[in-house]
Amino acid sequence: MIIRDIQVGEISLPLARPFKTALRTVEHVDDIVVRVVADTGEVGYGEAPPTAVITGDTKGSVACAIREFIRPNLIGMDVEDLDGIMKRLHSCILKNTSAKAAVDMAIYDLWAKRWGAPLYKLLGGARTSFRTDITISVNPIDEMVADALDAVSRGYDILKIKVGKDGTGDVERIAAIREAVGPDVQLRVDANQGWTPKQSVAIISAMEDRNLNIELVEQPVKAHDIAGMQFVTSRVYTPILADESVFSPADAIDIIQKGAADLINIKLMKTGGIHQALKICDVAELYGVECMIGCMLESKLSVSAAAHLCCGRSVITKADLDGPSLCSVDPFTGGPVFEEALVTMSEAPGVGLSAIPCEHWS
Numbered sequence: 001m002i003i004r005d006i007q008v009g010e011i012s013l014p015l016a017r018p019f020k021t022a023l024r025t026v027e028h029v030d031d032i033v034v035r036v037v038a039d040t041g042e043v044g045y046g047e048a049p050p051t052a053v054i055t056g057d058t059k060g061s062v063a064c065a066i067r068e069f070i071r072p073n074l075i076g077m078d079v080e081d082l083d084g085i086m087k088r089l090h091s092c093i094l095k096n097t098s099a100k101a102a103v104d105m106a107i108y109d110l111w112a113k114r115w116g117a118p119l120y121k122l123l124g125g126a127r128t129s130f131r132t133d134i135t136i137s138v139n140p141i142d143e144m145v146a147d148a149l150d151a152v153s154r155g156y157d158i159l160k161i162k163v164g165k166d167g168t169g170d171v172e173r174i175a176a177i178r179e180a181v182g183p184d185v186q187l188r189v190d191a192n193q194g195w196t197p198k199q200s201v202a203i204i205s206a207m208e209d210r211n212l213n214i215e216l217v218e219q220p221v222k223a224h225d226i227a228g229m230q231f232v233t234s235r236v237y238t239p240i241l242a243d244e245s246v247f248s249p250a251d252a253i254d255i256i257q258k259g260a261a262d263l264i265n266i267k268l269m270k271t272g273g274i275h276q277a278l279k280i281c282d283v284a285e286l287y288g289v290e291c292m293i294g295c296m297l298e299s300k301l302s303v304s305a306a307a308h309l310c311c312g313r314s315v316i317t318k319a320d321l322d323g324p325s326l327c328s329v330d331p332f333t334g335g336p337v338f339e340e341a342l343v344t345m346s347e348a349p350g351v352g353l354s355a356i357p358c359e360h361w362s
């Protein structure tokens with residue numbers, strides 16, 4: 001199965017509600033999509049969201065990296081030579097992890113189709129379904145409580161609550177949500193780098209003193225502030241999860257060896273795809289650290305690739321794959337089934353999606 005072409009397109013899907021974090025507000029999934037065409041006529045699909053504030057990638061940079069660097073390096077390669085393809089993909093241009101992720105997942109889609117199996121089975125086959133959380137955007141308290149209750153009424157039993165925009169109100173936000181949803185709903189908190197190290201310790205300790213029973217706190221401080229992450233992790237009981245601080249397997253080793261976090265959030269858009277994400281899984285497993293699989297504002301296309309990784313590897317014990325549920329429409333056919341909190345794999349070969357809503361590929 002020889003790679004004949006790598007084509008780029010765009011998709012735009014409205015979100016059901018504006019998505020608000022300490023870093024940004026977004027109303028649409030506006031992503032680059034990729035299709036890798038093989039000489040057999042088989043096609044593999046991928047997607048890259050331009051999350052400039054986290055990965056540094058824009059739509060223009062993703063399209064340019066694929067067209068001018070990745071495409072000329074991969075055309076003519078045999079999909080069976082997965083290792084060789086991944087070496088070229090990751091050496092033909094530095095960084096540009098979202099562009100690499102889109103192409104990587106399209107290649108894995110083709111590779112699994114080549115072997116006639118659903119991708120998750122080839123990645124390890126640890127499970128066939130899992131539950132994801134859903135994000136509650138940072139807003140005035142009443143709105144967040146209403147959103148949390150709405151999510152629970154739709155069957156979600158894990159909520160990921162965005163905070164970090166104004167540290168002063170965050171304990172009250174979480175307390176109000178806990179009071180509204182009761183003790184049986186799992187609450188995880190994501191500050192998206194919005195607190196200082198000392199503020200983090202104060203806020204997390206206050207949540208502990210009030211018995212708010214928080215499962216974990218994600219990325220309390222700036223991504224580059226590993227000493228700050230370590231400061232927080234060593235002073236609170238609540239597990240700390242590194243998100244923006246970990247892009248590569250080397251970042252994961254550094255964070256784990258320094259005791260700067262208890263858990264790692266793997267996102268394909270940070271690692272540059274499944275190939276590097278698997279290395280983080282291996283590192284984490286060696287050190288006995290559990291992982292979350294997360295997503296950016298992505299459609300079902302790329303989130304499905306992440307779902308396959310989630311079902312492949314048992315070290316991934318938590319999922320934040322709510323991208324498809326945050327969109328107001330689902331124009332895709334095939335692939336894993338996203339029924340609110342429950343995600344169930346399909347047995348179709350590859351990632352499983354068969355129709356992509358993009359009319360212009362070039």
Ligand SMILES: C[C@H](N)C(=O)N[C@@H](CCC(=O)O)C(=O)O
Binds near residue numbers: 135190
């Ligand atoms: C969408 C997901 N639940 C999420 O919160 N992802 C990121 C932020 C993504 C973005 O800004 O596009 C996270 O910080 O975990």
Ligand SMILES: [Mg+2]
Binds near residue numbers: 192219243244
């Ligand atoms: Mg996060």
